Amino acid sequence: MQASKNKNTDKAEPFYRLSVPKQKTSSEIINEARNVLRTLRTRRPFTPTEDQRRLFGSGSTRAPQNRPPSVFSLHASSFDLAESRPVSGVRLSPLDHKPVLVTCAKDEDSSISLPKPPADAAEVRKVSSARARLFRRTSQGNFLSAKMVSPDQKDNIENLCLACTKLYQALNEGNMLGKRFKRRSVLLKTLYKLVDIDSDPLCLKLAKIILAMKVDGKNLLSVCKLAFKICRNEKNDYIIQNDRLLDCLLEVLRTEDLQKSNEALLYCMGAIKFMSGNAVLLNEMVNKGAVEMLLQLMKQINNIKENDTYFSNLGHLLVQLTATLRNLADLPPARRQLICNGAVSELCVALEQRMNAKDVCTYIVRIFSKLSSYNDFCAALADCSRCYDLFLALLNKHQKQQDLVIRIIFILGNLTAKNNQAREQFFKEKGSVNTLISLFQTYRELDLNAQKWYHERGGEGKKRPKHPSEAEDVLIKLIRVLANLSIHPSVGAALAAAHRVVELLVTVLEYKSVDDSEELVISAATAINNLSYYKVKSSAVQDKKLHIAEILLKLLMSNNMDGVVEAVRVFGNLSQYHEICDFIIQKKIYKFMIALLDAKNQDVCFSACGVLLNLTVDKNKRALLMEEGGIGKLVDCLRDFGPADWQLACLICKTLWNYSENITSAASYFGEDTDTLLVLLTSLLDEELALDYSLDRDLRDYNKLYWEREFKPVAEKLLDRIQSHHSFLPTVTITPF
Numbered sequence: 141m142q143a144s145k146n147k148n149t150d151k152a153e154p155f156y157r158l159s160v161p162k163q164k165t166s167s168e169i170i171n172e173a174r175n176v177l178r179t180l181r182t183r184r185p186f187t188p189t190e191d192q193r194r195l196f197g198s199g200s201t202r203a204p205q206n207r208p209p210s211v212f213s214l215h216a217s218s219f220d221l222a223e224s225r226p227v228s229g230v231r232l233s234p235l236d237h238k239p240v241l242v243t244c245a246k247d248e249d250s251s252i253s254l255p256k257p258p259a260d261a262a263e264v265r266k267v268s269s270a271r272a273r274l275f276r277r278t279s280q281g282n283f284l285s286a287k288m289v290s291p292d293q294k295d296n297i298e299n300l301c302l303a304c305t306k307l308y309q310a311l312n313e314g315n316m317l318g319k320r321f322k323r324r325s326v327l328l329k330t331l332y333k334l335v336d337i338d339s340d341p342l343c344l345k346l347a348k349i350i351l352a353m354k355v356d357g358k359n360l361l362s363v364c365k366l367a368f369k370i371c372r373n374e375k376n377d378y379i380i381q382n383d384r385l386l387d388c389l390l391e392v393l394r395t396e397d398l399q400k401s402n403e404a405l406l407y408c409m410g411a412i413k414f415m416s417g418n419a420v421l422l423n424e425m426v427n428k429g430a431v432e433m434l435l436q437l438m439k440q441i442n443n444i445k446e447n448d449t450y451f452s453n454l455g456h457l458l459v460q461l462t463a464t465l466r467n468l469a470d471l472p473p474a475r476r477q478l479i480c481n482g483a484v485s486e487l488c489v490a491l492e493q494r495m496n497a498k499d500v501c502t503y504i505v506r507i508f509s510k511l512s513s514y515n516d517f518c519a520a521l522a523d524c525s526r527c528y529d530l531f532l533a534l535l536n537k538h539q540k541q542q543d544l545v546i547r548i549i550f551i552l553g554n555l556t557a558k559n560n561q562a563r564e565q566f567f568k569e570k571g572s573v574n575t576l577i578s579l580f581q582t583y584r585e586l587d588l589n590a591q592k593w594y595h596e597r598g599g600e601g602k603k604r605p606k607h608p609s610e611a612e613d614v615l616i617k618l619i620r621v622l623a624n625l626s627i628h629p630s631v632g633a634a635l636a637a638a639h640r641v642v643e644l645l646v647t648v649l650e651y652k653s654v655d656d657s658e659e660l661v662i663s664a665a666t667a668i669n670n671l672s673y674y675k676v677k678s679s680a681v682q683d684k685k686l687h688i689a690e691i692l693l694k695l696l697m698s699n700n701m702d703g704v705v706e707a708v709r710v711f712g713n714l715s716q717y718h719e720i721c722d723f724i725i726q727k728k729i730y731k732f733m734i735a736l737l738d739a740k741n742q743d744v745c746f747s748a749c750g751v752l753l754n755l756t757v758d759k760n761k762r763a764l765l766m767e768e769g770g771i772g773k774l775v776d777c778l779r780d781f782g783p784a785d786w787q788l789a790c791l792i793c794k795t796l797w798n799y800s801e802n803i804t805s806a807a808s809y810f811g812e813d814t815d816t817l818l819v820l821l822t823s824l825l826d827e828e829l830a831l832d833y834s835l836d837r838d839l840r841d842y843n844k845l846y847w848e849r850e851f852k853p854v855a856e857k858l859l860d861r862i863q864s865h866h867s868f869l870p871t872v873t874i875t876p877f
Contacts (some may be wrong), residue, residue, distance in 0.1 A: 177627045177670045179557045180620040180663055184513060185613070186547045193372045193414045195406075196459060196499065208406060208456060214366055219332040220358040255623035265722040304345035308352070317352045324353060335366065344370050344383055356401070364392065364407040370609035381420050386412070386428065393433055398440050399450050402457060405437075409460035416467035423471065431468055431477040434461055435486055442489045455497050458490060462503035469510045477505045479517055483507075484524050491530050501534060502544055509547040512554040522555050522562040528569045535575050539582060542610050549579070549617040556624035563628040573638060579619050580644045586611035588651070608660060616660050619645065623667040628675075636671040643681035645671075649691045654703040665695060665706035672713040685714050689723050696732065705744055708736065712750035721755055730755060730764050737773035742785050745777045749791045756798035765799050775813045775820065782824050783832065786843065786851045789824065797861070806866040814866065821859040825852060 195210040202652050226694075312315050321327070331346050343366055350363045367389060370376050380386070392408045415421040425431075438461055470472040487504050494500040511517040521527055522640040531548050538544045555562040566572055590609050608616060622641060626632035635641055648664040668688060672681045681688065683707075688710065696707040711729070722728050727748055730753075736748040752770070755761045774792050782789040796817075799809065806814050824830050831844055 144617060151757040152724060161578075176668055177632070177673055178552070178623070179627065180623045180666055181557075182550070182553065182616055182620050182659065184509060185543075185550055186350075186624045193374060193417070195410050196456075208403065210372070212365060212369075213297070214335060214338050214362060214369060216332045219328075219335070219360075219364040221329055221332070237280070241449060294339075297337065297342050300334065300337070301341050301345050304342070304349060308345070308349050311349070313580075319352045321353070328353060328355070328359075338499075340370050340373060340376050341379055344376070344379055344385060348383060348385050348388055351392065356396075360392070360401060361404040361407070362390075364411070366850045368407040368411040372413040374414075374417070377415075377418045377421065380415065381418070381424075386415060386421060386424060389415075390425075390428060390430060390433060393437055398437070398444075398454070401452060402453050406457045406460065409457055409464070413460045413464045413467075420472065421683075422467060424787075425468065426471055426474045426477070431465075431474050432481050434465060434468075435478075435483055436483045436488060436573050437461060438486050442486060446493065455494060455500060458494065458497075458500050459503065462487075462490070462500060463509065466503055466506045466510065469507050475514060475517060478511065479520050484517075484520050484527075486529060488524055488526055491527070493536070495533065495537065498538065498541065498544065501538070502547075503546060505534070505551070512551045515558070518554050518557075519559070521551075522559045522565075525565065528562075528566045528572075530549045532569055532572060532575050535579060536571075539579060542614060546610075546614050546617060549614065549621060553617055553620040553624060556621060556627075560628055563625050563631055567625055567628070567631045567634070573635070573641070576618060576621065577638075577640050577644065580615065583611045583614040583618070584644065584647065588616060591651075608657065608755075612657060612660055615648070616663050619648070619660070619663040619667050623663065625671050626667065626670040632670060633674045636674040636681055637676050637678040637689075638682040639683075642668070642671065642684060646684060646691065648686060649688075649695070654695055654698050654700045657702060658703070662703050662706050663693065665692070665703065665710060669706060669710045669713060672710055675716075681714075682717070685717055685720055686723060689714060689720055690794045693727065693729075696729070701739075701741075701744070704736075705747055708733070708744070708751060712747055712754070715751050715754035718758075721758060721761065724751070724755065725764070730761075731768050732771060734765070734768040734770040737770070737777055740780070742781050742788055745781065746785075746788045747830075748787070749774070749777070749795055752792060753795045753798065756795055759801070762799050762801075765795075771796075771799070771810055772813050775810075775817050778820055778824075779816070780821065783830055784847045790846075790851045790854050793851070793858050794820075797854065797858050800858075800861060803865050806862045810862070814862065818859070818862060818866070821855050821862070825855055825859065828852065832859060 159480065182605045195208060218344055311321065328350065329666070331350055334346055335343060337343075347363055347367045350359070351367070355363060367385060370385075371380060389408050389412055393405065393412075396405055396408075398405065412425070416425060438458070441458055441461075444451050444454055463476075469478065487507060490502050491501060508521060512521055532553060535545060535548055544699075552566065556566060587609065590611055607613075622635065622645070626635050645664050645668050647670075648660060652661050652664075654661040668681065671679075672685075672688075675682075692710055695703045696711075698704060710722070711724065715724060724733075733748040733751045734746050738746060739748075752765065752774075755764065774796060778792045782792075800806075803809050810817055827844075827847075831840070831847060833840060835843065
């Protein structure tokens with residue numbers, strides 16, 4: 141029985157060939173154990189803060205003559221006094237005799253009756269009291285008196301502000317805001333005159349009252365401009381916080397007709413945009429339902445057809461609106477409201493309609509760029525099938541607009557990072573890969589030119605900039621998209637066969653060093669690693685495998701450990717080919733792989749072991765494990781990481797199995813490590829000792845499943861082989877890990 145067992149063992153193939161009818165490579169083994177195809181992460185594109193508050197940013201492509209101004213002068217003459225009169229259904233002829241009123245204003249139309257008082261007695265007393273106080277003050281001439289309007293008296297501004305505060309309180313308490321107040325005309329005329337006093341605190345009080353009086357037409361436009369002018373000055377944020385101007389502006393957005401008051405809404409929205417640059421006011425907006433209100437306004441704008449006369453003007457308003465939403469996107473409550481209120485759909489409609497308006501597109505893309513970093517919003521965007529076509533159209537239309545391109549590419553990277561359906565859907569869009577290739581070529585040329593310019597001006601030896609150049613940053617994010625796409629089986633196989641894609645990735649490793657362009661080089665290596673996983677007939681990676689191996693040597697020998705790990709991973713996939721195995725032996729790369737087993741890093745050991753596993757498939761290359769103390773280092777890795785990483789433990793056991801084929805004496809193969817290996821395998825196969833039951837249930841179940849299905853069969857066969865060829869069994873004491 142024993143002889144038969146030994147006979148069968150001696151004829152055994154390398155272990156990982158036993159369970160499947162065809163040879164498995166290290167890449168396949170690694171993919172079974174842990175996800176060898178990896179997504180890439182990168183920084184979100186930096187958006188600089190505007191140094192000034194403007195209606196349109198400094199990067200706006202709108203011609204100055206075709207857009208409303210950010211700077212203007214406002215005076216009492218900017219308002220329409222005729223509009224101040226209360227609305228009446230009948231236009232009356234002027235009276236021959238003007239009644240004399242005991243008040244500072246003598247031209248008031250007193251024919252308008254007061255609104256009916258509330259039925260509640262307490263309310264009657266409250267309203268009557270407020271009105272009485274208001275009339276008493278105006279009749280005494282000391283409340284917003286024309287005498288106090290003189291610009292020669294700047295000392296009265298504080299008193300005027302206080303008077304305006306009391307006026308607003310009295311009007312509010314008396315239910316006299318809006319158009320129902322009998323003395324509305326004289327009050328508005330007086331307020332308009334006060335605008336000539338150049339004082340932001342006073343103008344803030346005036347704007348609040350005028351807006352609350354529900355003016356329209358020219359007066360609504362002028363007061364919205366007044367609010368805009370106040371909010372444009374960042375120093376006014378504090379007084380704006382304390383005076384609830386936001387409530388009045390949001391009410392304008394909620395109630396005013398989009399087409400009739402589009403210019404007034406523009407400046408109103410501009411003022412709100414400025415407010416959204418302040419953290420306190422931004423939170424206040426969310427709490428007051430601004431997100432839903434803005435999306436409703438956007439929906440109205442989206443319903444205006446392109447051939448409509450208002451379409452172009454509403455584009456100016458859309459710039460302010462989307463800029464505000466971009467600021468709101470920084471707050472978690474706002475993000476939730478954006479998802480719940482269908483922001484993705486409306487933003488995509490606006491993007492489609494305003495494809496030629498770069499500033500609108502930029503703000504919308506900035507919103508997506510920010511929000512796609514969050515799983516819930518990213519999932520909602522991925523479900524919007526039209527977004528992929530829109531992003532491709534924008535990339536083709538604005539290919540050299542770096543600020544727009546980089547954000548779209550970043551969004552696509554986020555969409556393809558976790559969603560296999562998004563990978564497939566984007567890949568299937570007509571011209572998707574060609575667009576990425578075209579962008580890659582464009583920005584590679586720009587980066588090469590920038591690098592050439594740098595060297596021509598004596599850049600050699602100088603300290604490199606901390607952050608990548610603009611062109612390099614685009615390349616980083618482009619490569620991320622390619623790496624993420626390649627995780628999908630059919631997409632990855634297609635990209636592996638796309639020679640131009642592989643060529644461009646290889647050129648990055650050729651002309652860039654990890655010391656100068658760390659993220660770019662490592663990203664390129666990761667993408668090549670993902671593509672090298674696929675064994676397809678027309679694989680461009682396979683065609684260029686020797687050249688890739690040669691240029692990876694530079695990265696492998698660098699001092700950048702992340703770069704070293706990526707290079708080792710690629711060698712793990714490429715070493716399935718005999719030419720690469722010979723290359724590894726010729727260049728003595730295997731010694732480096734053995735040395736990496738001392739790295740005390742699970743990922744590094746895992747990748748290095750994958751290469752060694754492929755090398756040991758060839759009987760003529762197994763002896764190399766005896767060099768540099770390879771066996772002892774594998775045993776050390778098994779001891780150090782085994783109980784915490786069954787995937788790595790399994791890979792080590794498979795490598796040792798291959799190494800020990802045709803074993804005649806365990807001692808001759810494993811030397812002084814034989815006893816240690818026996819103890820380790822015995823203890824690791826003891827469920828009670830090996831498994832950590834202190835872990836949470838899900839992780840414990842996962843560990844146990846992998847231990848049972850993957851590690852245990854390998855370890856048992858290896859232990860059986862060693863024991864059957866060992867002259868004696870040592871007395872060992874098994875201790876828990």
